[in-house]
Amino acid sequence: MLSENAKKEIEAALRKYPNKRSAVMDALRAAQKGCGGHLTKEDMDEVAAILEMQAVEVNAAAAFYTMYNIDKPVGRYHVQVCRNISCSLLGAEHLIKHMERTLNIKTGETTPDKKFTLSTVECLGSCGTAPMMQINDDYHENLTEAKVDEILKGLE
Numbered sequence: 564m565l566s567e568n569a570k571k572e573i574e575a576a577l578r579k580y581p582n583k584r585s586a587v588m589d590a591l592r593a594a595q596k597g598c599g600g601h602l603t604k605e606d607m608d609e610v611a612a613i614l615e616m617q618a619v620e621v622n623a624a625a626a627f628y629t630m631y632n633i634d635k636p637v638g639r640y641h642v643q644v645c646r647n648i649s650c651s652l653l654g655a656e657h658l659i660k661h662m663e664r665t666l667n668i669k670t671g672e673t674t675p676d677k678k679f680t681l682s683t684v685e686c687l688g689s690c691g692t693a694p695m696m697q698i699n700d701d702y703h704e705n706l707t708e709a710k711v712d713e714i715l716k717g718l719e
């Protein structure tokens with residue numbers, strides 16, 4: 564069930580667009596934020612009802628983008644490492660292995676304390692500052708192992 568905050572954010576988003584369905588990305592983001600960082604089928608059904616869309620259309624939009632976590636709770640910090648071409652050429656695979664060792668989890672897993680989820684994603688549009696990762700809403704760029712260590716240590 565959508566939180567009251569999520570509903571308010573969706574209402575605000577609806578005022579920004581010429582038609583309801585154009586707000587689908589904002590609505591999904593609001594729904595996810597209000598539901599512990601992931602989307603359930605019920606959340607997406609509710610978004611579909613508000614936007615007067617078919618549930619399958621909303622589900623397809625959510626499934627297409629890696630920023631939405633469908634039926635998969637994530638940790639307090641969702642670490643998404645780009646592994647597309649620019650980032651890979653500049654060491655993303657080494658960084659991913661380093662983070663797996665540091666966090667003691669495999670890609671796709673969440674630490675037992677639910678603090679970190681480690682994922683890999685396709686290009687995040689920051690190729691000029693590769694290798695990079697996104698943690699929740701923040702980009703971290705020009706990464707090295709030392710910089711990753713510092714960033715992860717700084718997250719409480």
Ligand code: FES
Nearest residue numbers: 645650686689690
């Ligand atoms: S390839 Fe990593 S941001 Fe584009």
